[in-house]
Every structure is written in structure tokens, then in C-alpha cells.
Amino acid sequence: MKIILAGEGAIGRKHIAALQRIDDVEVVAIVGGLADDTEAFADEFGIERWTTDLAEALALDADAAILATPTQMHAAQAIQTMRAGKHVLVEIPMADNLADSSELVRTQQETGVTAMVCHTRRFNPSHQWMHDRISRGELTLQHLVVETYFFRRENRNAMGKPRTWTDHLLWHHSCHTVDLFGYQTGEPITAGWAQQGPTHPELGIAMDMTIGMSVPSGALCTLSLSFN
Missing domain, CATH: 3.30.360.10 (Dihydrodipicolinate Reductase; domain 2)
Incomplete structure (x- = not known):
């Protein structure tokens, strides 16, 4: 799977660390807000392409994008990604208002691509342990x-x-x-x-x-x- 990663900050680093542990995943581009930081991120993690323009990255041969960008950009970038035909994982929150959240959901339904919000806490081992026992009626x-x-x-x-x-x-x-x-x-x-x-x-x-x-x-x- 070919992935575009947007966000050169601390959360972007969390994602790249996880992606590099998964077989058959290639990060084809890093999209950032600050050119110098984005270029340095690409150099550090061996990513061939870097840009500050999400549209440029979305034009590449890629399957999906991960958006670890500032909150105010989440909804617009997720919608842009879906309209480009790419699956998307967007960091929390999906938007900072109801109208943008609703439009994001509507766009997913219209395009049919997979859209996910990064609710990572439910996947913590301790929370999974609890969830399994709650689901079985033990707790x-x-x-x-x-x-x-x-x-x-x-x-x-x-x-x-x-x-x-x-x-x-x-x-x-x-x-x-x-x-x-x-x-x-x-x-x-x-x-x-x-x-x-x-x-x-x-x-x-x-x-x-x-x-x-x-x-x-x-x-x-x-x-x-x-x-x-």
C-alpha cells in the first residue's frame, strides 16, 4: 500500500514510526506546513518526495493519505483527499464544528472511499482487554x-x-x-x-x-x- 503522510510534527512522527513497522507499506510523500521542516522530515525518514501542497501529493500514485495536520485543516483536507479518490485516516478531531463534520461524512458516502478518524485509544492493549470482557458479559x-x-x-x-x-x-x-x-x-x-x-x-x-x-x-x- 502506498501512503501519503501529511504533517511533519510530533504526531506525524508517531505515524511514520508505525508505518515503517508494517510490511508492504510505502510512504510515497510527506506533506508539511513548513518547507524546511518538511524537507528535513523527508531526509530523516527516507521519503523520496516532500511538498507543502496536498494537491500535489494527491496527484501521485497512492492508495491513501494520513492527515496529522492542524485541527482547522482536518475537514477540508479529508474532503479534498476523498474527492481525489484516496482513502483517508484523519487525526482527531475530524472537524471543529458540526457543519464540517457533516460535510465530511456526506463526502465519504458520495465517494465510497474509506474514511477513518484516528481514535487510537480503543486499540490500547489494556482497553482491548477490558472491551473483550465487557463484550462477553464478564464485566x-x-x-x-x-x-x-x-x-x-x-x-x-x-x-x-x-x-x-x-x-x-x-x-x-x-x-x-x-x-x-x-x-x-x-x-x-x-x-x-x-x-x-x-x-x-x-x-x-x-x-x-x-x-x-x-x-x-x-x-x-x-x-x-x-x-x-
């Missing part, structure tokens, strides 16, 4: 309690490098738990609420957040997140 999930805590004062990625966009507790961390709760219960999330703390004067994001959810069976999820 029942009553209340999923999750804490996601970081100490963040500067806009830097997981490698400590400056970001050109801002991380967000809702879009980049709670999405994993929302998906995991639905996956483990096997039910739609039918009720939810959220509140956030003060906005950071420089980062422009809430540094604290709490979210509650429930499913029809009555199972609850309590999620606490903080950059403090």
Missing part, C-alpha cells in the same frame, strides 16, 4: 473516570518545539475519551455537559475543563482535563 462498565493532565505554559508540541497552532483540551484530548466511552459501552452517548475554566491570556485556550456523559443503560463518564 459491566458502570462509570468511566478519566483524568488527562499536562503542565503547559508555552505553545510547544510533544517534542518541545514551537507550534504554529494551539493545542486544545476539548479537541485534542477529550475526543479520545468520548470515543472510548461509546466504544466500551457499545451505546450512543445521549447526554452530556461540559464546563471550562479561565482562558490563558497568551495561549487563548481554557486551561481546565470537566465533562460528564451518559448512555441509555445509565453508565456514566466523568472526564477531568487540565493544562495546569
